[in-house]
Amino acid sequence: MTSVLVLALSIFSLGSGAAGVHYNRLGLVSRQNRAVTGDSYCSFKLCVNATVSGSTVQYELTPKDGSATPGWMAIGFGRSMIGSPMVVLWSNADGTVTLSQREADGYTEPKVVQEPDRVASLVQGSSSVANGNIKFSFTIPSDGKASQSIIWAWGDANPGSSNIDATIQQHRSMGSAQLNLAKDLSSTSPSTGSGSNGGNSNSGSSQHEQPLLPYQKLIVAHAIFCVVGFLLLLPVGALLARYLRTFTDVWFKGHWIIQFALAGPPIVVGIAMGIQAVVKAGVKHLDDGHKKWGIALFILYLVQCALGAFIHFIKPSKPGRPPQNYIHAVLGLLIIALALYQVRTGYADEWPKATGREDIPGANAVWITWAVLLPILYAAGLAFLPKQYRQEGAKRRTAGGDMDYEDDIRMIFRLFTTMSITLLDGGFGTTLEQIFHLNVSHRPLWSTKAVVDSPDVIVQAHLAFLRAGTRMLSTATYQSSYMEFERAGIHNRDTAKEIMRKSVELACQAREMFITEQQDQVGEQDIGIAFVMGPFGAGLDPPQEWEAVYPPPYGPIDNVPGSASRRNAFREGERELEDRSIEALTDFHRGRLEMFLEDDVGRKVWKKVDCFAFETIPLVREVKAIRRAVGKAFKGREDLAKPWWISSIFPGGKVPEMDLRSGNGEERLSVRDLVRAELTGDYPLPRGIGLNCTPLDSVPGLVNNFEREVCRLRDEGALTNPLWLIVYPNAGDVYDTVADKWVDDADDHVRGERMSSWAKDLSDVVRTAQVSGVWDRILVGGCCRTHPGHIDRLEKAL
Secondary structure (H helix, E strand, O other), X not given: OHHHHHHHHXXXXXHHHHOOOOHHHHOOOOHHHOOOEEEEEEOOOEEEEEEEEOOEEEEEEEEHHHOOOOOXXXXXXXXXXEOOOEEEEEEOOOXXXXXXXXEEOOOOOOEEOOOOOOOOEEOHHHOEOHHHOOEEEEEEEOXXXXXXXXXEEEEOOOOOOOOOOOOOXXXXXXXXXXXXXXXXXXXXXXXXXXXXXHHXXXXXXXXXXXXXXXHHHHHHHHHHHHHHHHHHHHHHXXXXXXXXXXXXXXXXXXXXXXXXXXXXXXXXXXXXXXXXXHHHHOOOOOOOHHHHHHHHHHXXXXXXXXXXXHHHXXXXXXXXXXXXXXXXXXXXXXXXXXXXXXXXXXHHHHHHHHHOOOOOOOHHHHHHHHHHHXXXXXXHHHXXXXXXHHHHHHHHHOOOOOHHHOOOHHHHHHHOOOOEEEEEOOOHHHHHHHOOOOXXXXXXXXXXXXXXXXXXXXXXXXXXXXXXXXXXXXXXXXXXXXXXXXXXXXXXXXXXXXXXXXXXXXXXXXHHXXXXXXXXXXXXXXXXXXXXXXXXXXXXXXXXXXXXXXXXXXXXXXXXXXXXXXXXXXXXXXXXXXXXHHHHHXXXXXHHHHHHHOOHHHHHHHOOOOEEEEEXXXXXXXXXXXXXXXXXXXXXXXXXXXXXXXXXXXXXXXXXXXXXXXXXXXXXOOHHHHHHHHHOOOOOOOOEEEEEOOOHHHHHXXXXXXXXXXXXXXXXXXXXXXXXXXXXXXXXXXXXXXXXXXXXXXXXXXXXXXXXXXXXXXXXXXXXXXXXXXXXXXXXXXXXXXXXXXXXXXXXXX
C-alpha cells in the first residue's frame, strides 16, 4: 500500500511539472520567496528606507550621500511633532548605538516613553558607525497601514551619553514624508535588514510624489508674495524714478504708487503667510536668522514708507536738503539689498530646513540673474545723471523753485563713487612767519627765499601740514620767476633753476620723512606735490594780486610810475594792446614752466611733481595767457604734462578786473567771464578751477556761481571734461595797510574759536559742493594766515 502511494505521488509530481503547475499555487513555497514590500525617502539631509517583513517593519536611517555626520537622527509616526511616537537614535563613543523612544506634548524636547504601544528594537548587525559609514537600523511592529506618514529630524550635536533619557538639543533640520509600505521591492533584492544606501534609494521616488503639507503650502505662498513685493515691485519703482525723472515730473507719482500702493499689499500678505506657516508647522517664531531678518526687513519697509511721506508732505523751512532725504535714499538701497539676501537664504537654507525637501530647481539661477541684472539696469540709468544735475542746478538757482524734483540718489551716487576730497595745506608764507618765526615778508621771492636760507624750516613746515591732514603739498615757489630772482640779486638763471627745483626736492623730502614717521601706513601715492605759481602781480612792488594794476606791456600803457591811472583793464578800442598784454603774460608764465622742462635735470625733478597750479590769478586776460603758456610749454612734451588748476582771487567777492565796456570802470567782470576764459577756446583746459586768497564769507556764493556757469557750459555742449573744484580761502585776519602788517590782538582761546568756526563754515561749503554733481574732485585748504591748526580742524570737520 505504501509503495503504491509513493508511486502515485511520483507520477503526480511528474505530471504536474509537465503541465506547468506552480508550487506556489499549492501553498507549498517558503515565506521568504514572497514579494518584498516597502518604500524609501530622501531629504536633503537623510534617507529613510522602510522594509516590511511580516508583521514588522525595518527602518534604516542614513545621512544623504554619507556627506555629513549627525549628532542624532529620528523619525516619528504621524504628521506633527506633537503626539507622534518617535524613535531617536545616536552613536556613542564606544561604537554602540542608543535607541530612545519618545513623544512630545508640545514643541519642546520629546520625553522618553517607558512603555510604548509599539516597541522598537535596534538591529545591531545592520547599525554601523565605523569609518564614517553612519547607518541606524531598527524594527518596529507594523500598525497594519499601507500608507505611513512620518516626520523626521536631524540634530548636529551628539547627546554625549548612552542613556535613553539623555538630553538632546533642538533639531537642526526637520521634515515630513509619506511612505507607501505596499510598494513592491522584489525588483531589487529581498530585505535582509540591510536596506539601501540613501544615495541610491529609488531615486527618491516618494520624495517627488510627496504632496505639500498645509504649512509648506503657506511657505510657498509666503515666498511668492514677498518676492513679488520686495524683489520685483520695489526695484521697478526705483528704476522708474532713475530713468524717468529727467523726462517728466510724473515720475514721483509713479514711484509712490509702485512702492506703496502696489508693493505694499503683497508684502503685507507675504509676511502674514510666513507667520501663519510658522504657526501651522508648530515651530518657534524668530528662532533663526531668516525669520528675524524678515521681520526687520518688514519694519524697515514701513519706516521707509513713513519717511517718504514725511519728506513729501513736511517741507523744510529753509532751502537745502535735510538729513531725512539722505536717510531715505540709503534706506531704500539697503532694503533692496537685504531683500536679495533674504530671498537667497529663504530658498537655499530655510526651505530645505523647514520642509526636508531638496532645493527648489532653478531658483538659484533666477536669483543670480536678477542680482546681476538689477545693478546693471541701475548703472545704465546713471547715464542720465549729468542731465539730472543740470536740471536740478537750474531749479536750485531759480527763486522759489520746487525742490521736490531733486532726489537723494545724487548723494548716494557721490558716496559710492570715487569722488574725493583732498586736503591742501595752508598759507605757506604766513605759516613760516607765524609758526616758524621767519621774516619773509617785504622781500623778493617771499617764501622761496627760505628755500635757500632755511631749507630745514621748509621741510618742517611741510611736515607740520602733513601731520595736520594735508595730502597735497604746495611748493614754496609762489613768487618765483626770473624777474623776481633778478630783483633778489640772483642774476644767474642756472642758480634760479636750482632753487626752483630744490623747492620740489624739499617737499619730496618731507613726504618721505612723514611716510617713515607713519610706519608706512601711507605711501607716496597718498600724498601729492603741487608746484605752485602766483600771478605776475605778486612780484611787483607793491604786490598787485588784489588791485591787479600791471605796468605795460602787461597792462594798459598809461600804468606807468607817477601816473594817476589805476586801471587794470583795456578799453574797447585797445584790443591790440590787450593782445600784446596777453602775449607778455604768456611768456612770463611759460618761462617758469621751462625752468623744469628745458633740460634733463629739470625734467627728472618735474617727474616728482603730481600737478601744478596757478593761484591768486586776478585778471581774466591773465587766465587766457596762462592757458596759452601751458599749451606752448608742453607742445611736443606731452609725456611731461600733468593735471593743473587755476584759482582766482575775489576781493570783496568780486572779480578784480574792471569791466570798461560799461564806460565808467566801476563795474567788474563777472564769474561767467572768468569761467568762460578758463574753460572755452582752443588752448589746454585746466583740470580744476576755483578760488583762493578770498574771504570765507564770499566763498559760498562764489562756488554757487562757478557751478551755475559750469552747468551752462555743459548744457551748451561746450564742456564735457570732469572738473576739480579748488577752494582755499583766507583765515579772516585783518591786514593793516598803514602799518603794513597783520593785526594779531586775539588771545589763544579766541584764536581757537576762530579756527574752529573757519573749519566748520568751510566744511559746509565743501559738503554742499560735494553733492552738487558738478565736481569730480574737491581740493580744499587755506590761504593767508591759515596754518596747520586750521587744517587739523578742517580735517576733523570733514
